[in-house]
Amino acid sequence: MRTTVAVIGAGPAGLLLARLLDNAGIGNVVLESRDRAYVEQRQRAGILEHGTAEALRAAGAGERMDREGLPHDGIELRFDRRRHRVDLPALTGGKYVTVYAQTEVCKDLIALRLADGGPLLFEAEALAVEGAETAAPRVRYRHGGREEVLECDYVVGCDGYWGVAREAVPQALSRVSERTYPFAWLGILADVPPSHDELVYARHDRGFALLSMRTPVLTRAYLQVPAGTDAADWSDTEIWDELDRRLETDDPAWRLARGPVTAKSVTPLRAHVHEPMRHGRLFLAGDAAHIVPPTGAKGLNLAVGDVVTFARALTRLRDTGDPGLLDAYSDTCLRRVWQAERFSCAMTALLHRAPDATPFDDRLQLAGLDRITAVRSAETDLAEGYTGFPLD
Incomplete structure (x- = not known):
């Protein structure tokens, strides 16, 4: 099987990336090691940043979120028996967050993918990313009891910390920063x-x-x-x-x-950042590249930022022949990642004993x-x- 972009992982990052690529007319195949029921029931994040909600709407995936999600204009800090409300829109020029669980985001994106007929293979375990430094990378995977090969032009690893994508970056080229x-x-x-x-x-x-x-x-x-x-x-x-x-x-x-x-x-x-987020034609996104303490509600939102950045960059390359955005992918994402790490670690230090x-x-x-x-x-x-x- 051959495609333009091989997407490893059908969490919110991989599924949203597939949707963005579909909307841009760029071929892609999504490989997910778990079954559909697991993906749609896996409890994770529940807070969508303002930009994340806008990205879902722009992708045509926000209808149920807008109907059933819970917009929140504030949070409360409680300490020393006192209560203090932080008015988010008043302080940010109108921004707010939305409570809408990751499971629901995945359900919406899966339904759209299947309705559009795009390749989405559940119980397809990625075994290795090969040839990332060449013009013709490939992903070996197991599906239906058989080992298969997905040939592509680009691989995006949305398969988490324990996935094979991160392991495909040579250790000699990697720089890891972490805190437990x-x-x-x-x-x-x-x-x-x-x-x-x-x-x-x-x-x-x-x-x-x-x-x-x-x-x-x-x-x-x-x-x-x-x-x-x-x-x-x-x-x-x-x-x-x-x-x-x-x-x-x-x-x-x-x-x-x-x-x-x-x-x-x-x-x-824990906090973890893997640099760079690109090796040849392999791009890391989400937990494959970075993990933040959950205090700042940043994990899912950072992953969305990564895939929006990749989709924009690849579309620019296809439309204009300009590889600049794609070449800058790692640096662009890491600027946002480190700001999120700073915020999340500061919130953790402020509130935990x-x-x-x-x-x-x-x-x-x-x-x-x-x-x-x-x-x-x-x-x-x-x-x-x-x-x-x-x-x-």
Whole structure:
């Protein structure tokens, strides 16, 4: 089989890239190692930046998002029993975020892909990327019990940290920067309406907590826990009690709504950047190239920025013969990636309590939060980072 672009991975990045290439009339094939049900049920991110939502609309993939997604004009910071709302549009010239789960983005893009008849192979495990430094790269993959070869002009690896795309970049040419945190997030889904209509980020002496949502009737919440924690070690009651403690406030009108917990998981926190994001005709996108702590809600949004950048660059090359944007792909993406890493790591440091934190560290955190609530420029910096950095 032959195509112009081989896309490895049918997460939101790979699927959106396929949609953008289809819209531009550029042939592509998507290979996904898992089955369709897994892709459409895999719980991941739920916050779409302003630019991400606009990119989905521009691609013709925003109809259900606009109908069912939850636009959010603010977030709440909670610390020292105080509440402070950050008004995103007022600080950013009208930008906001949308709560719409990654699973729903994938469902929408899969439905569009299948309706258009574009090649989307589930249970097609990519085994290796070969010839990335040549004009004729290829992807070896296994599908239906047989080993196959996909010949192409370009390969885009949207297959995550453990995928084969990143492994195809020679170690001698790679530069990796990373940080591993000594804590993780215990996340739950619960069948109960959210206790607040916007996300609540709480700094507490017992650790960080985040009150979020997936729908108007489905709560998503997180607790900071030690790295290596087993979710099974926490009972539902213990989770709700701990959320109550960490979200405490002097506001007598606020109460935490409890309900049946339907899912629990633990997410390690780490930061990772692989440079460069291009090797020959192999391009890395999303988690294959970078991972951010989830505090800033940047992972999915960074992946969208990568594939929008690639699609624009390849379209420019086809239309004008100018390879400039494609040659600049890695540098263009990495500027945005490092801004997102800066923002996410700063948010993590501001809101999480390290295992060896001292009273001095605690006061520094509170001083940082006080500054955001009192100084408009500091609050604006947070709002601009949260709503997202420009895709171009």
